[in-house]
Amino acid sequence: MTSAAALRDISPINVHVPLGDRAYHILVGRGLIETAGSRIAALGARAAAIVTDEHVGPLYADALAQALTAQGLRVSVVTLPPGEATKSYANLEKVCDAVLSAKIERGDLVVALGGGVIGDLAGFAAAVVRRGVRFVQVPTSLLSQVDSSVGGKTGINSRHGKNLVGAFHQPSLVIADTALLDTLPLREMRAGYAEVAKYGLIDDARFFAWCEANWQSIFAGGPERDEAVAQSCRAKADVVVRDEHETGDRALLNLGHTFGHALEKITAYDSARLVHGEGVAIGLSLAFRFSAFLGLAPATDAERVERHLKAAGLPTRLGDVPGGCGTVDQLLDAMAQDKKVKGGALTFILARAIGQSFIAPGIDPDKVRAFLGREIDALHP
Amino acid sequence: MTSAAALRDISPINVHVPLGDRAYHILVGRGLIETAGSRIAALGARAAAIVTDEHVGPLYADALAQALTAQGLRVSVVTLPPGEATKSYANLEKVCDAVLSAKIERGDLVVALGGGVIGDLAGFAAAVVRRGVRFVQVPTSLLSQVDSSVGGKTGINSRHGKNLVGAFHQPSLVIADTALLDTLPLREMRAGYAEVAKYGLIDDARFFAWCEANWQSIFAGGPERDEAVAQSCRAKADVVVRDEHETGDRALLNLGHTFGHALEKITAYDSARLVHGEGVAIGLSLAFRFSAFLGLAPATDAERVERHLKAAGLPTRLGDVPGGCGTVDQLLDAMAQDKKVKGGALTFILARAIGQSFIAPGIDPDKVRAFLGREIDALHP
Numbered sequence: 001m002t003s004a005a006a007l008r009d010i011s012p013i014n015v016h017v018p019l020g021d022r023a024y025h026i027l028v029g030r031g032l033i034e035t036a037g038s039r040i041a042a043l044g045a046r047a048a049a050i051v052t053d054e055h056v057g058p059l060y061a062d063a064l065a066q067a068l069t070a071q072g073l074r075v076s077v078v079t080l081p082p083g084e085a086t087k088s089y090a091n092l093e094k095v096c097d098a099v100l101s102a103k104i105e106r107g108d109l110v111v112a113l114g115g116g117v118i119g120d121l122a123g124f125a126a127a128v129v130r131r132g133v134r135f136v137q138v139p140t141s142l143l144s145q146v147d148s149s150v151g152g153k154t155g156i157n158s159r160h161g162k163n164l165v166g167a168f169h170q171p172s173l174v175i176a177d178t179a180l181l182d183t184l185p186l187r188e189m190r191a192g193y194a195e196v197a198k199y200g201l202i203d204d205a206r207f208f209a210w211c212e213a214n215w216q217s218i219f220a221g222g223p224e225r226d227e228a229v230a231q232s233c234r235a236k237a238d239v240v241v242r243d244e245h246e247t248g249d250r251a252l253l254n255l256g257h258t259f260g261h262a263l264e265k266i267t268a269y270d271s272a273r274l275v276h277g278e279g280v281a282i283g284l285s286l287a288f289r290f291s292a293f294l295g296l297a298p299a300t301d302a303e304r305v306e307r308h309l310k311a312a313g314l315p316t317r318l319g320d321v322p323g324g325c326g327t328v329d330q331l332l333d334a335m336a337q338d339k340k341v342k343g344g345a346l347t348f349i350l351a352r353a354i355g356q357s358f359i360a361p362g363i364d365p366d367k368v369r370a371f372l373g374r375e376i377d378a379l380h381p
Numbered sequence: 382m383t384s385a386a387a388l389r390d391i392s393p394i395n396v397h398v399p400l401g402d403r404a405y406h407i408l409v410g411r412g413l414i415e416t417a418g419s420r421i422a423a424l425g426a427r428a429a430a431i432v433t434d435e436h437v438g439p440l441y442a443d444a445l446a447q448a449l450t451a452q453g454l455r456v457s458v459v460t461l462p463p464g465e466a467t468k469s470y471a472n473l474e475k476v477c478d479a480v481l482s483a484k485i486e487r488g489d490l491v492v493a494l495g496g497g498v499i500g501d502l503a504g505f506a507a508a509v510v511r512r513g514v515r516f517v518q519v520p521t522s523l524l525s526q527v528d529s530s531v532g533g534k535t536g537i538n539s540r541h542g543k544n545l546v547g548a549f550h551q552p553s554l555v556i557a558d559t560a561l562l563d564t565l566p567l568r569e570m571r572a573g574y575a576e577v578a579k580y581g582l583i584d585d586a587r588f589f590a591w592c593e594a595n596w597q598s599i600f601a602g603g604p605e606r607d608e609a610v611a612q613s614c615r616a617k618a619d620v621v622v623r624d625e626h627e628t629g630d631r632a633l634l635n636l637g638h639t640f641g642h643a644l645e646k647i648t649a650y651d652s653a654r655l656v657h658g659e660g661v662a663i664g665l666s667l668a669f670r671f672s673a674f675l676g677l678a679p680a681t682d683a684e685r686v687e688r689h690l691k692a693a694g695l696p697t698r699l700g701d702v703p704g705g706c707g708t709v710d711q712l713l714d715a716m717a718q719d720k721k722v723k724g725g726a727l728t729f730i731l732a733r734a735i736g737q738s739f740i741a742p743g744i745d746p747d748k749v750r751a752f753l754g755r756e757i758d759a760l761h762p
Binding site for chain 1: 470473474477478481482505508509510511512513534536539540541542545546547548549626627
């Protein structure tokens with residue numbers, strides 16, 4: 001007899017991303033890392049350079065390298081320090097040089113084994129080494145499984161802001177083993193969950209309601225976790241297929257990110273203070289509160305968003321930023337690099353209700369200023 | 382009355398590169414730099430970051446910046462040292478940061494004002510800043526006008542070899558002012574001319590014969606110069622349109638480059654010893670001599686190639702490399718990073734005759750060894 005769990009191992013959820021000659025599959029399931037070697041080898045490369053970090057590498061890199069070697073691939077491993085600071089020009093050079101040292105050619109593979117930092121950096125290196133080699137994502141955090149490993153955005157950070165230097169480069173395969181999340185620190189699990197909830201908030205009120213009902217099982221590692229990851233990937237893939245290079249709709253994925261990125265910048269990308277998903281959680285809450293402030297969305301929806309994110313252990317207010325969120329002017333300045341402030345109007349992602357977000361160009365900076373002022377004043381009653 | 386020269390100014394030769402939504406025009410003519418500002422402004426950007434070097438910048442950057450400013454663009458200039466060593470990771474970071482500091486957004490422009498080094502570096506920066514902003518090439522050397530500014534290959538050098546890190550990123554416009562070549566050092570003029578002759582050798586025997594008859598006028602700046610630049614751009618554009626990302630035919634453009642790159646590597650990219658076009662000239666001569674050695678091409682064709690390149694003042698033999706060309710093993714090693722040596726066969730671009738080149742996979746390394754041995758032995762009779 002075969003248990004339900006074993007069946008899941010044999011048949012992962014398969015999310016197809018139909019991007020023409022750049023189409024690929026995202027496989028989601030418990031225990032997939034054990035068969036990753038043969039699945040990657042099936043892509044037909046002669047060599048693979050695994051890029052990983054000092055947290056993930058010791059746990060999984062050796063086994064993956066052995067599995068690939070057993071399939072006849074020439075394998076090398078480069079290991080980087082964990083953390084957002086790794087997405088630097090210096091590490092881009094380090095990874096590119098390691099990939100070239102490993103004699104990776106156009107038909108070969110870079111394998112990103114890690115969270116979003118490793119995926120973004122290794123993907124960017126794969127995009128530029130020999131002007132493009134193939135790469136595989138093996139995301140090991142919830143955040144990277146539901147967001148950064150899908151859609152082909154790669155890049156590094158600049159002193160001007162996050163992800164300002166990079167490339168669109170689609171992976172050839174994504175393998176998301178949801179069992180790896182069992183050992184993820186709770187704080188990282190929560191941060192990734194902010195992006196899961198985001199997909200509901202963008203355009204799928206039913207999924208948001210499902211999240212409200214099932215988030216505990218997602219955290220605990222029940223079958224709902226696989227479904228949440230797969231549904232998030234489907235939602236992101238739908239948007240990416242409509243607008244691969246972000247000239248339009250794809251901007252909806254930035255719901256919560258305008259405020260979130262500003263907070264990350266103000267906290268100097270110091271993960272001790274704020275990680276990306278926490279910035280997004282506050283940003284989601286603020287996007288709905290700002291929508292309500294502008295009279296666009298019901299205040300009850302903003303309250304419902306905040307209530308759910310808080311229930312999942314996420315921060316939701318400017319006052320939740322350890323060490324402070326800066327002044328209104330600092331926040332506006334931090335938003336200025338990403339967004340068009342000059343000449344007047346800003347572009348935000350706002351919402352008319354849960355599951356009804358939209359791109360809102362032409363937002364008067366004075367309204368943003370008034371809203372942020374009210375939010376900050378509320379911290380010191 | 383209007384002189385013929387003035388007519389040429391008004392109507393540059395216009396070479397269209399039909400790459401779908403990445404199509405662009407290459408304008409070739411004397412004095413085009415004077416109208417470059419309005420031509421660039423017509424692309425509709427709000428800002429432009431000019432990237433140039435310490436040789437070219439003092440001559441032309443101010444005038445171009447003023448012309449763009451007069452057209453209402455916000456303009457900044459970043460100036461780099463001249464020379465191949467500028468194509469480094471460090472300068473990629475410098476240019477990306479300068480472009481971001483200049484608040485260049487997706488609709489804005491990076492303008493590469495210089496030779497191939499500036500074009501490759503600035504083009505790569507344009508490819509990766511914000512995952513891609515538009516760029517314009519204003520090539521100021523013969524080499525860049527006929528080769529690197531066309532086709533969208535951008536990149537920097539790695540310790541593993543030249544151009545091993547980069548992107549395909551097509552320019553939005555190329556403006557080749559052939560009058561700028563009047564002040565080009567003769568050595569650079571000759572080096573660029575090697576690439577002009579190459580187009581004839583690849584697949585256009587008539588153009589090669591025309592070059593043999595007209596090369597002095599090309600050097601002197603007669604109307605044949607414009608025609609030679611335009612014809613070279615047409616030839617390259619034809620190949621690029623057939624194979625934008627070099628999965629097939631585009632490799633023909635590497636005629637002479639396998640040997641040439643190896644010599645550049647052996648001379649440590651020291652331009653005092655060998656510049657790219659000189660390496661290509663020796664490489665073209667060797668490609669035909671090797672073809673003859675293999676019994677594929679008539680020896681008389683190899684002699685004719687060498688005779689013409691020598692007449693134009695170019696080196697044609699391994700013995701022409703100042704400081705020596707290394708040993709057979711060093712040459713083979715230097716070719717190994719670019720080409721597939723492992724497992725046996727190498728890929729070369731060879732020829733059956735002038736104007737009849739072809740991609741030749743499966744070349745036995747022992748044949749290359751024997752050929753190079755004979756060439757080196759001939760240096761010490």
